[in-house]
Amino acid sequence: MRADEGLRERLIRVGGELLDHEEPSRLSLREIARRAGVSHGAPRRYFPTHLELLSAIARDGFTELTTRVTAALAGAPGDPRAQIATLARVYLDFAATRRGRYELMLRHDLLESGHLGLRDASLPLFRLLTDLVAQARPEPEPPARIVAGTLWANLHGITQLWTWGSLPLATDATDPSALLDATLKAHLGPAA
Amino acid sequence: MRADEGLRERLIRVGGELLDHEEPSRLSLREIARRAGVSHGAPRRYFPTHLELLSAIARDGFTELTTRVTAALAGAPGDPRAQIATLARVYLDFAATRRGRYELMLRHDLLESGHLGLRDASLPLFRLLTDLVAQARPEPEPPARIVAGTLWANLHGITQLWTWGSLPLATDATDPSALLDATLKAHLGPAA
DNA sequence: GAGTCGGCGTAGACAGTGTCTACTGCGTCC
């Protein structure tokens, strides 16, 4: 419990911390309130509903992921292709280390109930990827946003199916880097 | 309520039907029991826990998807590349029309709690895809299971991000076929 | 300085949930 943070920020932080040891579906409003040291009715002043609190935590996750990515890119400059590889690694690593947050971030049922701004929260990252793709692939066809979209979907799919255990089972791979390499090569062409 | 089916099958069927109009997280054990015309304690004889019933419904979804795919492939024979495209379209269509089922099928928290056989349920489909990829891409490198794995992940990612609404927003596309084409071209090379 | 007010959080109620347990029909055998 930090002194200079309001209850609103504390609830988001505590909820995120609980997600490091608990599944999203077990993350109850009352438990967050207990850990934050307030009564079960207190969150209601800031988050009218359980879903809105969860969505705020998920948004927080997107900003953390975006921060991680931009920090990694700033720390390891290179050609666009190498930067895309860095982005992908950070993405995978985030899903592995902040597993609960990552799962929460892609729960449809949370995202769709009202316009909670979650799609928008993921856009900066996608824009970043689109820019890198445009630099790495100067060809006009297919357009960069299509390539970036499929690449993003591929990265997302690998991350999800890997952490879930299906890809290790199906491909006999021991780590996802072979899949990642294949993905980059497929969408961006062979490395320079 | 069909005459010749036991309660176990009825629960799975009713649960699947409810998913056509309800989100997976709202699919309560008691509601399924009510719709099946039994008391709330009845399912316990066949499914000791709520998760086990949900997992059975998800497994049922995988077999339905596999059935749809194999039927479509049998009805439209062609070269392996065209069959992969058919498989992809059926996959996307399944996610769109049986939305709740599809979401349920990829809920980590259900899959990981114990060995409920859900990963295994998705394997036949993956094997089918791997075979088609091996036929469509005779080159030994990278191995077919790696290509199939990344292709599967890509298909999965496109499906999920599309139904969720992120891809339409990010790519300005009005239907996912452009992304699908780009995916096939990226992983399998240009069409013959 | 006393009094009022409004924002912030408390506390209790309510319907609904998943799970557990004791029980009741009821068909099937010996």
Added chain:
DNA sequence: GGACGCAGTAGACACTGTCTACGCCGACTC
């Protein structure tokens, strides 16, 4: 005909999200 075992019932329990009425306490006004 009676014992048995299976399938489903019914009630209890702790817990959940939401709603409502209620206090506290600092700030602002006259």
